[in-house]
Amino acid sequence: MFATLSDRLADTFKNLRGKGRLSEADIDATAREIRIALLEADVALPVVKDFVAAVKQRAREEDVSGALNPAQQVIKIVHDELVTILGGETRRMRFAKQGPTVVMLAGLQGAGKTTLAAKMALWLKEQGRSPLLVACDLQRPNAVNQLQVNGERAGVKVFAPEPGNGVGDPVAVARASVEEAKRTLHDVVIVDTAGRLGVDAELMQQAADIRDAVSPDEVLFVVDAMIGQDAVGTAQAFLDGVGYDGVVLTKLDGDARGGAALSIRQVTGRPVMFASAGEKLSDFDVFHPDRMASRILDMGDVLTLIEQAEKTFDQEQALKAAEKLSGRGGEFTLDDFLEQMQQVRKLGSMSKILGMLPGMGQMREQLENFDEREIDRIQAIIRSMTPAERANPKMIDGSRRARIAKGSGRAVSDVNSLVDRFFEARKMMMQMARGGGMPGMPGMPG
Ligand code: GDP
Numbered sequence: 001m002f003a004t005l006s007d008r009l010a011d012t013f014k015n016l017r018g019k020g021r022l023s024e025a026d027i028d029a030t031a032r033e034i035r036i037a038l039l040e041a042d043v044a045l046p047v048v049k050d051f052v053a054a055v056k057q058r059a060r061e062e063d064v065s066g067a068l069n070p071a072q073q074v075i076k077i078v079h080d081e082l083v084t085i086l087g088g089e090t091r092r093m094r095f096a097k098q099g100p101t102v103v104m105l106a107g108l109q110g111a112g113k114t115t116l117a118a119k120m121a122l123w124l125k126e127q128g129r130s131p132l133l134v135a136c137d138l139q140r141p142n143a144v145n146q147l148q149v150n151g152e153r154a155g156v157k158v159f160a161p162e163p164g165n166g167v168g169d170p171v172a173v174a175r176a177s178v179e180e181a182k183r184t185l186h187d188v189v190i191v192d193t194a195g196r197l198g199v200d201a202e203l204m205q206q207a208a209d210i211r212d213a214v215s216p217d218e219v220l221f222v223v224d225a226m227i228g229q230d231a232v233g234t235a236q237a238f239l240d241g242v243g244y245d246g247v248v249l250t251k252l253d254g255d256a257r258g259g260a261a262l263s264i265r266q267v268t269g270r271p272v273m274f275a276s277a278g279e280k281l282s283d284f285d286v287f288h289p290d291r292m293a294s295r296i297l298d299m300g301d302v303l304t305l306i307e308q309a310e311k312t313f314d315q316e317q318a319l320k321a322a323e324k325l326s327g328r329g330g331e332f333t334l335d336d337f338l339e340q341m342q343q344v345r346k347l348g349s350m351s352k353i354l355g356m357l358p359g360m361g362q363m364r365e366q367l368e369n370f371d372e373r374e375i376d377r378i379q380a381i382i383r384s385m386t387p388a389e390r391a392n393p394k395m396i397d398g399s400r401r402a403r404i405a406k407g408s409g410r411a412v413s414d415v416n417s418l419v420d421r422f423f424e425a426r427k428m429m430m431q432m433a434r435g436g437g438m439p440g441m442p443g444m445p446g
Contacts, residue, residue, distance in 0.1 A: 001225065001252050001253065001254060001255065001256060001258045001261070001277075002041070002257075002258040002261075002295065002296045003255065004040065004041060004257060005037055005038070005040070005041040005257065005258060005296060006296055006297065006298045008033070008036070008037035008040065008041075009034065009037055009078065009296070009297060010297075010298060011033070012030055012033040012034060012037065013071050013074060013075055014071075015029070015030070015033075016030065016070055016071035016074055017071050019069075019070050019071065020070070021070060022059060022070045022073075022074070024060075026070075027056060027059045027060060028056075030055075030059070030074060031052050031055060031056045031059075034051070034052055034055060034078065035048055035052045038051060038052070038259075038262070040257065041257040041258050041259045041262065042228045042229055042256075042257045042258070042259025042260065043259040043262045043263050044229070044232050044259065044263035044266070044267055046266075046267070047085060047262065047263045047266045047267065050085075050266070051081055051085060054081050054084075055074075055077055055078055055081055058077045058080075058081075059073070059074055059077055062077070075297060078297065079293050079294065079297055082262075082289075082292075082293035082296060082297070083289045083290050083293045084289075085262060085263075085265060085266050086261075086262070086265060086272065086287075086289035086292055086293060087265045087271040087272055087287075087289045088289055089289070090286060090287070090288045090289065090290075091246060091271035091272075091273050091287075092273075092286065093218060093273065093286075094217055094218060094245075095187075095188070095217065096217050099182060100132075100178060100181040100182060100186060100187055100188060100189050101187060101188045101189070101217045101218075102178060102188075102189045102191065102214050102215065102216040102217050102218075103120070103188065103189065103190045103191065103216060103217065103218045103219075103220060104174075104191045104193065104207075104210060104211060104214065104216040104218070104219045104220070105117055105190065105191065105192050105193060105220050105222050105248075106193050106195075106207045106219060106220070106221055106222065106238055106242050106244060107195055107221055107222035107223055107234075107238070108195045108196060108197065108198070108199070108223075108224070108234060109140060109194075109195035109196055109197050110195070110197070110224065111195060111222045111223055111224045111250060112222060112224060112250035112251060112276060113137070113192055113193070113195060113222045114137065114143060114146050114147050114150065114192055115150065115250075115276070115279065116222055116248060116250060116274075116276055116284070117133055117147060117150070117190050117192040118133065118147070118150030118151055118153065118154045118156070118281055119154075119276060119281050119282075119283070119284035120190055120274070120284065121133050121151065121154050121156040121188075121190055122154040122155075122156065122281050122282070122284075123284055123285075124188050124190075125154065125155065125156060129187050129188050130185065130186045130187050130188070131156055131186060131187075131188040131189070131190055132156070132157055132158075132159055132177065132180065132181045132184070132186035132188070132189050132190070133147055133150075133151045133156055133157065133158045133159065133190050133192065134158075134159045134160075134173065134174060134177040134189055134190060134191045134192065135147045135148070135158060135159065135160040135161070135173070135192055136170040136173050136174050136177075136191050136192055136193050136194065136210060137170075137192050137193060137194040137195070138161065138168045138169075138170050138173070138194065139194035139195075139196075140194060140195070143192075143194070144160045144161070147160070147192055148160065150281070153281060154281055157184075157186070159173075159176075159177045159180055159181075160173070161173050170193065170194065170206060170210060171206075171209045171210055171213045174191050174210045174213050174214045175213045175214060177189055177191065177214075178214050189214075191210065191214065191216070193206070193207050193210055194206060194207075199234060199237040199238070199241070201241075204237075204238075204241030204242055207238075207241070207242045208241065208242050211242060211243075218245050218246060218273075219242065219243065219244040219245050219246075220244060220245065220246050220247065220248050220273065220274070221235060221238050221239075221242075221244040221246070221247050221248070221270070222247075222248045222250060223235060223247060223248070223249060223250065223260065223264070224250050224251050225249045225250065225251050225252050225254065225256060225258065225260050225261050226251045226254040226256040227256075227260065228256060228257065228259060228260060229259065229260070230260075231260035231263075231264060232260060232263050232264060232267050235247065235264050235267065235268050235270075236267065236268065239268050239270070244270060245270065245273075246270055246271050246272070246273035246274075247264055247265070247268070247270055247271065247272045247273065248272070248273060248274040248275070248276065249261050249264075249272055249274075249275045249276070249287065250275075250276040251276070251277070252275050252276065252277040253277040253278045253283070258296075261292075271287075272287045272289075273286070273287055274286060274287055275287045275292075331391075331392075332426050332430070333390055333391045333392070333393070334382050334385065334389070334390040334391075334393050334422060335382075335387075335390045335391065337382070337422055337425070337426075338378075338379060338382045338383075338390075341375055341378065341379070342379075377410060377414065378418055380408040380409065380410065381404060381405075381408045381410055381414065381415055381418050382418075383408070384404045384407035384408035385404055389404075393419060393422060393423070396415075396419055401415045401416060401419070
């Protein structure tokens with residue numbers, strides 16, 4: 001899910017790399033690309049329009065903070081706006097203060113309601129609750145049996161009409177289930193209702209009757225995220241026909257474009273509360289707008305990193321280093337190198353920082369082998385140099401290297417390798433500062 005959208009947005013942000021400031025034309029071009037990316041992902045047009053307008057306005061208005069370069073700034077804005085259209089705060093389930101909490105599931109046939117009922121029951125059970133599953137889908141052949149099988153797998157009791165008792169009245173079953181829950185001390189009742197292949201009046205009426213009979217604490221609309229634009233129309237029809245408090249997105253593991261997930265909140269005004277991403281009973285979780293946004297942007301926890309950077313980064317120092325790197329503020333020295341290393345360290349342990357960066361999955365091995373003490377060793381060596389040597393590393397000849405090695409308790413080869421690496425890093429950073437790469441956070445891998 002969202003793979004194409006993620007790739008598209010990543011390309012957009014890449015085009016902003018190395019830019020010192022965003023011109024009006026940059027902002028327009030970026031807005032255009034984001035618009036296309038969202039439309040291609042099947043996001044509803046009104047949602048796209050609002051989204052792009054908000055991003056544009058903020059990109060124009062916001063101060064470029066010292067710790068963020070324009071590319072990072074835009075990523076942050078897009079992230080924030082994604083969180084907003086996904087509903088902002090995580091919406092948690094409401095439980096009744098007295099008596100059993102009643103949750104009713106509604107949606108089209110095949111949306112994943114029956115599977116979801118069992119997943120939710122297991123999730124509740126794991127939180128120490130005692131759910132009762134109720135089979136009110138008396139329409140679809142085998143639905144009752146399917147719920148019974150799933151309930152058994154989840155280790156949760158299923159309330160169903162006795163077989164052979166006629167066709168059964170789903171409203172009566174729902175009503176009786178609440179009485180049964182009270183009697184047997186189940187604290188949550190999950191009512192699985194019938195779906196149709198398409199929206200129809202009879203289906204809506206039945207769902208509304210069940211709703212009126214049991215006054216649910218939560219009515220949840222279950223929708224298959226893979227049906228694309230249709231999801232939005234269906235969501236609207238159920239909102240008008242039955243009404244609901246929240247949405248559950250299923251099949252987020254599919255390779256659909258994800259537009260439904262991004263549109264539904266904005267179009268219906270109802271929050272996405274849960275997400276299901278697989279056929280296993282454990283493939284179920286509370287929906288967190290912020291985490292989903294980060295996932296769409298393939299950001300790992302880069303936002304946490306950016307926020308920490310904003311908090312800890314010494315802006316003056318960063319500016320000074322940036323000036324030096326671009327050749328305006330004198331030479332970049334070993335003192336600056338050391339200072340930057342300390343700035344980076346302030347952000348947290350090196351491996352933690354690397355772990356928060358996106359795309360670091362493949363680098364796990366290197367991450368695990370990363371030696372924190374390397375920074376200490378570098379510090380010891382630089383501190384054993386004289387101020388003149390730090391300011392002008394070119395003067396560090398053979399005999400000075402031997403003395404520095406002795407002073408810091410390291411081998412001459414360590415000093416050699418540090419000095420070589422310093423020159424290499426300086427060259428690389430100057431290239432980055434003069435265009436290309438991700439400037440603005442010196443010393444950080446971009
Ligand atoms: P209902 O008609 O709404 O009750 O839908 P079902 O619960 O019977 O689900 C329809 C089909 O979708 C079944 O084959 C489920 O295994 C499958 N399904 C449900 N949820 C998910 C999910 O999150 N991911 C995937 N891949 N399949 C799912």
